[in-house]
Amino acid sequence: MSEKNERNERNEKNETKTLQKSFFAPLLGWKALFEKPVTIRVPKEKREAAPRYRGFHINDWEKCIGCGTCSRICPTDAITMVEVPDMKQEYGMKPQRPTIDYGRCSFCGMCVDICTTGSLQMTREYIFFSHDANDFYYAPTERGLLDKEPSEIKVGWTRDESSELLDLDRILPDAMESSERIDSFVEFVKAYSKEQAVAEAARCVECGICVDRCPQHMRIPEYIKSIWKDDLKDALKWLLKGDEEQSNLGANPLSGVCGRVCTHRCEEVCTISHRGEAVAIRWLKRYIVDNVPIEEWNDAVSFDTSKTDKKVAIVGSGPAGLSAGYFLASMGYDVNVYESMNRPGGVMRYGIPKYRLPDEALDKDIAFIEAMGVKILTGVAVGRDISFDELKNRYDAIFISTGLTLGRSTRVPGSDHPDVVQALPLLREIRDYLRGEGPEPKIAKRVVVIGGGNVAMDIARSLARLQKMKYGEVNVTLTCLERTYEEMPADLEEIEEAIEEGITINPGWGPKEVIFFPDEDKIKGLKCVKCVEVFDENKRFNPKYDESQVSYFDGDMIIEAIGQAPDYSYLPEEWKAKIQFVGPRILTNNLRQTQIPWLFAGGDIVNGPDIIHGIADGYWAARGIDEYLDSNGNVEK
Amino acid sequence: MGEMKLFFGPNHPGLHGNFSVHMYVEGDTVIRARPVPGFLHRGFEKLMERRLWYQNLALIPRICVQEPDINEACYAMAIEKIAKVDVPERAQWIRMIVLELARIANHMWAFGGVGGPTGMYTSMYWSVSDRDKVLDLFEELSGARIYHMYIIPGGVRKDFPPHFEEKLVKLLDYIEGRLPEYETFVLKNRILHTRLRGIATIDTETCLKIGVTGIGLRATGVPYDIRKIAPYLFYDRVEFDVPTATEGDALARISLKPQEIRQSIRIIRQALEYMPSGPVNTKIADGNGLRIRVPKGMAYAKVESTRGEYGYLVVSDGEEKPYRVAVRGASYPQGLYGVEHLMPGTRIDDVPIWLDTMGVCAPEIDR
Known part of the structure; x- marks a missing residue:
């Protein structure tokens, strides 16, 4: 009775009673005699690793750009970047490839998850032996550590959306909508807020591929890191002084300008752009310049110089x-x-x-x-x-x-008319007018712009604004020889924004002649023929036309924005003759x-x-x- | 007979991990026992201060080799507390499944462990081969058998692979079928009874005094389990019991293990049922893995490991590396104080039994 009570009590309290010992219980072990052994007899038997297995690495050298992000995330410093001799040198690529020391590797797979191009992967291979310790130091290629045909290698751990370690989406600065910005010349892209800038700066992986691409080799990873650390004075120092140990290489005294209008070649090669959107290097630069008051610039940047008499x-x-x-x-x-x-x-x-x-x-x-x-x-x-x-x-x-x-002219019949204008002088007039330093330039109700570069975009978008402000509607047609937006020399961003602002873009047409109203000295429009090829086999500018396809673009005014030329008139002939020109x-x-x-x-x-x-x-x-x-x-x- | 000094460990079949006890013995009775930790000291806590938040994920599983997932879970949960991040529901359920699987694997390992000091190696062969089946599943899930590096701050690294749930259910059925065999073969075994009954005992008062939690405390009749007392993840949404015993000896502790495995299986089955679909992680901060920063703050996260309360105190000063991480290894009390205070008066061969059934894990003491 007492035993039963005890059991009940134990059950209520969910207590475990140790089992009674038994003489026969161990005999159960005999059962195992009739079972198959669980051990794997290597090398007779092989065990396939799981599909996600984090085994030896493979690296696609064609895809890899040598950015070194894998080596920076590696928790055990197992990955080092090694210079590869005789590697082709090109922008957006470093002549180095990762090398892994399997004596250190912890097979965590973070290198794969952060790989900017997706070239680095892990395989399901896990058995390797060698008497030579150096064999464990290995630069992954497509053939893997065991030197197999790429088709025979089974891929293991791969990056997917949830294991992604990069931040692929750019933080866009606030900007005015096209309907709003078309009414004025106010700078329509707003500067980053601190939160936005720091978050955008956190996307950088510090590879420095952008530095190689920048003509001035600006110290981009350094100043982005300073933004991320919220040390703007240090960031400004990187902008204005560059690398002090390399004679200020990378300094840019016009950082505020470049932060707005630079052609940002750096962003074109940004490693993040391989799988996502490039880091907004240009907007980050602008953020630094805009957010350090000019009074503090001297504290941040000073040069240790003494005067010379030259x-x-x-x-x-x-x-x-x-x-x-x-x-x-x-x-x-x-x-x-x-x-x-x-x-x-x-x-x-x-x-x-x-x-x-x-x-x-x-x-x-x-x-x-x-x-x-x-x-x-x-x-x-x-x-x-x-x-x-x-x-x-x-x-x-x-x-x-x-x-x-000096602007270039198309020299088509009728282009000597006063209403056929060069873009550059007109842009100058518009800026003087907006500053209140010049008269209002002549603005026609309908404008045709010839040219596919950034100057053409600038004048088209400027005129669109002036038209909107004066007449309440935009009527600008832009035409150029290049047949697609990609082929046009202007930035895609500019083209998109121009279209948003109501500018009609007609690529692929070559100007033929200016059409006038009959019996009147007033421009009616521009006659164009289809352009079938802009560059010849030698990649020289040599447009070919299909004269049978004709198009007319209506306009009271025609702007030529097809390129600019230098003016050397100030140089005396004696010096000019000594200078070599290309x-x-x-x-x-x-x-x-x-x-x-x-x-x-x-x-x-x-x-x-x-x-x-x-x-x-x-x-x-x-x-x-x-x-x-x-x-x-x-x-x- | 005079006093003699005997070295137990750092390498010994009755030990998991390198840990040593210097025993001063008279005959085969221990007069004094001095635990000598440090053989696995790699400076984990200090190393963590020098690595990025993400890089630490490769380091922390090593603090407890048999049950690495608790490290990942504590670390992640502490960071999430500081960063005030809501982890997606699915990730929380997955974490629960991982933690319970790890508990099963570790209890299996303990069955093997007890084979060492008692000389009952068959038990080791059986349980280690069954534990391997759990590791197979871990391999499927995380890509690695031991150091999973699977639970990350913000969730888990990847969702279940295809057909994982079926395989998991199959494994649970298998283990459930095996448990009675273990009970018959191991727990009813005369050798085990002779060697474990009344050996390496501890009472509730001593447990509380030196800080023993987990199975050590539960075997003295206290139903203390962090999953019940301070539920983390979704342990408050599932039904399970906390098995206890009253004897407080080695046999009671080992007898609790199959019961706990049964409860773990119960939890996993419920988790599989309640688990919604959806994302498995969320970002704890802006930026890429190299630039993750945890806001300034301090948090302690604890989980119930197989050996008791396991916790991480994480301090962040808002930078890209932790300012300080302190680990509460669950077996610290029993491994150090327990050996020093409770071993005198016992026999030489009872010392490994204590270390084993209390689950003394050397690296978590050494950190």
Whole structure:
């Protein structure tokens, strides 16, 4: 009775009573005699690993770009990036591949989950032996550790949506809708908020592939990391001083401008763009410049320089000129920049529309360049107000960066009419008008723009805004030779935004003649023929037309935006004859020195139209001039 | 006969992991016992401060080799507490299944373990081969048999592979069928009774004094189980019992294991039933795996391991690496204090029985 009570009590309390021992119980073990052994007799028997098994790695070398993200996530430092000799060098790729030390590898598979291209995978192979420890140090290829045919290798652990370790989606800055932005020239892309910027910066994997691509080799991973750490002064230092150990390589005195309108080649090669959206490097740069007040710039960035007695003249205050001035001033030179227009900035001031680059942003960058000691003499045109030879006498070296200021004409019949206008002068007029410094330019109700580059987009979108403000509706037709949006030299982003703003884009047409109203000196439109090929086999510009396909685009005004040319009229013939030209461009050496030792050149007249290339030219020219003047700039002479 | 000093371990068939006890004996009676930890000290806690939040996932399972998942779960849960992240429901159920599977595997291992000090190796062969079947499933699920690295902050790394649930149910049925055999073969075995009954006893008061939890405490009659007392994951949504015993000796502890396995099976079956479909993880912060930051804060997360309360205290100063991680190894009390206070007066061959049935796990003491 008491035993029963005890059992009940135990049951209620859910208590386990130890079992009674039994003499016969162990005999159960005999049962195992009739069962099959569970051990696997290697190598006679083989056990297939599970489909997700995290075994030895394979790496597709065609896909791999050597970004090294696998080696950075590796918890045990098992992966090192090793330079591969004789590897083709191209942008967006590093000549290195991961090498794994299986003495350290913990087979966690994080390298696979974070692989930016998806080239690295794990297999279901897990047995390998060797007497030589070095055999366990292995650079994965498609053939795997056991050197098998790729088709025979069974893939194990792969990345999927839930194991993804990259952040593939870009954080878009707030922007005005097309209906809203078309009414004004207000900069329509808003700056990142702090939260947005830090979150966007957290997407970077610090591979540095962007640095190789940037003409100025800006220290992109470093300043993005500083944003992520919320140390904007440090970020600004990276922008304005670059790498101090490498003679300030990577510094960009026009970061505020580049943060808005740079051609951002860096984003084209961003490793994240292989599977997702590139890190918004340009907007992050803008975030830094916009969020450090100008008063604090000096604290963040100071150069340890002492003055030299050498003087340098710079002709043209565009990106290259200002950049050269900044770097020369940082080396202690006395720099004067000559600018023919009333305001400094060149194409940044007079070419790029206000809705992309407001004056305040440019002024902030230029203010700091001036604070460095660069004197900008505006309204002084070399060749008109001061002769080139006088410059030569007054200064120890001259840097010319006069840009592409002349527009090209289609020269089709009727293009000499006053209502057929060049894009560049019109853009200049529009910017002066918007600043209140010039008269209202003539704006037609219907406009045809010829050209498929960024200048064509700029003028089309500027005119669309002016039309909307004046007439309440947009009527701009853009036509170009290139047959697809991808083929057009303009950024896809620009094309998309232009379409959003109501601009009609007709790619693939070549202008034939300007059509006038009968008996009237008024333009009716543009006659075009189908363009079937823009470039010939040699990739030279040589458009071919199908004359049977004709199209008419209506417009009261026709804008030509088909390219720009340099104006060398300020150069005396004696010097011009000594300079070597390649087409319209000046040939220089690496340090932007022309055939005349004291004459350096940079910017669009050397490298074609691109702001960041101009800035790089300015940097290298400054180093070239420094070398030429035989002074390291830091020593009082 | 004079006093002699005997080294037990660090390598011994009766031990899992390298742990040593210096025994001062007279005859075969232990006069004093001094635990000597440190053979598996790799500085886990300090190492964690130097690694990224994600990188630590490859390190923490090593703190307890037999039952690595509790480390991952504690670490993840503590981080989620600090970051105030809601883990998707499916991930929570999956974690429960993983933790219970790990408990089954570990109890199986313990059946094998007890074979060492008692000389009953058949029990080891049986249970280790059955444990392998659980590991097969872990391999299917996580891609690795021992160090799963499967539970991550924010959820789990991947969803179930195809046909996993069927395989899991099949395994549960198999283990359920095997349990009576274990009971007959192991728990009724005379050898075991002779060697374990009344050996390595501990009472409730001592348990509470030195901090023993888990099966050690439950074998003295206290139904203390964190899954009941402070339910984490969805343990409050499933029905299960907490088996206890009153004897407090080695036999009682080993006898609780099949009961606990039965409860684990019950929990897994319910989890499979209640589990919704959906995402299996959520991001704990913006950015890629290299740039995950946990907001400033401190949190302690604890789970019921096979040896008792297992917990992680995680401190974050808002940077990309932990500021401090402290691990409460479940077998710390019984492995250090227990050996020192309770071993004197017992026989030499009872020391491994204590270490074994209390589940002393060397790396979690050494950390």
